Amino acid sequence: MELDPLILSRIQFAFVVSFHAIFPVFTIGLASYIAVLEGLAFKTRNPVWTKLSGFWTKVFAVVFGMGVVSGIVMSFQFGTNWSAFSQASANFLGPILSYEVITAFFLEAAFLGVLLFGRDKVPAGVHLFAAIMVATGTFISSFWILAANSWMQTPAGFELRDGIFHVVSWSDAIFNPSFPFRFMHMALASFLTGGFVVAGVSAWYLLRGREVEANRKALSMCLWLLLIIAPAQLVVGDFHGLNTMEHQPVKVAAMEGNWETSRNVPLLLFAIPDQENQTNHFEIGIPSLASLILTHEWDGEVPGLNEVAVEEQPPVAIVFWSFRVMVGLGMLMILFAITGLVLRSGGRLYKARWYLQGLRFMSIAPFFAVLTGWFVTEVGRAPWLVYGLMTQAESVTPSLTGGMALFTLIGYILVYAAVFSAGVYYLMRVLYVGLEDADDEEHASDRPARPLSAAHVPFEIESGQSGVHQAKPMNDGGH
């Protein structure tokens, strides 16, 4: 079989970008949470907030470090594998991506060091200010990245001359039609991720009876947040979908598994899309509901995949199922947020062990929701890279051979497997050691060192240490 550099490059990009995405989506949410904790600590002078902030800042440092490492790879992917695309779109994407890098550096240079290492060295107000700036900076970073991505989805503000995009309006290009919705959707996704991770970890500590006061506070505030954010995400997602239907109807058709433009389209709960025969198998659906959701009318017309030639359709099954996983996880998140409220009003929030166990597992749900969401929007754009203007096949590096692409694909998988399993393992160690370690940080070093060094947890489990923090498990559960 001939190795196809296009397919392999797509797999490689999907792999490295998915790996990268999970880190920033977490750090963006977590940075805001830390800023809130710092604010509370500053206002109330309650040491519990300081303790929580110190612990989550360490987690932030490790995840941020992994995000930076995986981000370095991203900045070269456009050139190595998608040089034709880079050449065509450099006038816009070059400055936009550079601004992201600049933002990140500026943030790191000016404020990250103060946040990570400055607690006892700068006035409390300055430390709070640094926390707020770091949180703001992560949003500005995502602003640029999402502007670049949204422009590829709904290009605007440009002129195409000799196959090269020239920017005629920076504001139109940056604030292109899908940008506001994508940015909001992603911002809420970051909050959901941060919220569910903190909630899940706090629940785990509570199950083990560790640092009960602090972790109850953390869990409680997270659940309040999620109670607002999780349903809000549903609304924003709906708006994002409507925007997509306006600008990329074929993507919506793939999300709904709708092969023909028609009215009274059912919402499919299950189906096996069959691209070859342009139909679905084993459909289970709710009549007319897709029409209602997308057009807000029972008999509204929903675009079908037949609007475009078969070769211009995205891979329907991936988009269809990714969308269902994302929405399903979103619904589960809403359910957990509401259950939290019910338990709280009954005064059973910290005693319902089954709920705390559930939250533990929910801490990974947002990551899958974010990844499947990106699969929907990225795979759903196929075969286009710049929607309607430049296909993926036109974008790939002309000199790239299948063998070269396969070599680096395997290479990246091996490198990431080694490096990030070490990173995730270490993160687990930091979580395992927990808040109790907060006191012995800040020893020595008045050095503005690097993110990861904010955590002092040893790499290996040391003998005798493993049982230290296993305080007696909570024994009042269920009463």
Next chain:
Amino acid sequence: MELFDLALIWAFIIGFGIIMYVLMDGFDLGVGLLFPFAPSEDDRDTMMNSVAPVWDGNETWLVLGGAGLLAAFPMVYTIVLPALYIGVFLLLAGLIFRGVAFEFRFKARTSRYLWNWSFAGGSTIAAFAQGAVVGAYIQGFNTVDGVYVGGALDWLTPFTILTGLGMLAGYALLGSTWLIMKTEGHLQAWAYRITTPLLIAVLVVFGIISVWTPFVDDTVRERWFSNLSVIWILPAVTLLCAFQIWRSVRNRFEGMPFVATMGLFITTYLGLVVSKWPYVVPPNYTLWDAASAYESQLFLLLGLLFVIPIVLVYTAWTYWVFRGKVRAGEGYH
């Protein structure tokens, strides 16, 4: 209306970024190269401590360079990266491994030897790949209509292998002179001992490269020999720097060897620049051919003019905070 030659300004900015990167990441990569040969494990701790607070700031110049090239000279980005496809992967893999080694080695105990290898191996691969990039640039790229049309391993030739080795020797020299400046006692004595042989290695390899280069590139040959000009000042100064390194090592000066090594790198770099100017994708494309649209260069320049001074001040401050000797056991953790 185009008031300024922005392409020229950008060429200066990126050129500045490159030499900043080479000098700064050069010495910490060099420390990585020397790592396996250190007298003891405690010395390895000290060596790593001497660069730990600054290495990631050093590497920011690389990322900035990558993004800046896409924005300002997309043709360089879209020809050179495909041409060096395999090399770029090796470079990134090397940098990742040594980067995480910085973080985890200090936290590791039984698995420490793994991070030692990760640090030394990653540094070596990254340094060699960077040298090969320089060689590939001197060789030039096989292009048609602004698109790379050569093969996967065109960049790997005897000439680029030599430039790769040259970079290894050069970075090792930067590393050893850095250690002379930053350490004391028997580690410093070791650094003094290896500096002179490293200097000889650098001179030999750089010498062979210099003699070889005019045969690789006709433009360079013409420029060097057609008018016996000011260009020859640069190799003269390079030799002066080399002499200064040798002399200051013999007199046991502590800071001068490093400064003179930086001088050696800068003059070599300037020699390369004036030899190839104004070609950024040899042999066909100049910096003006490779430039992006005027409004795009302008748009980014505004932000960069604001941020670069801040990054420079922060960098200078970091080095100031960590001035002086790094002592054994006075760990970074």
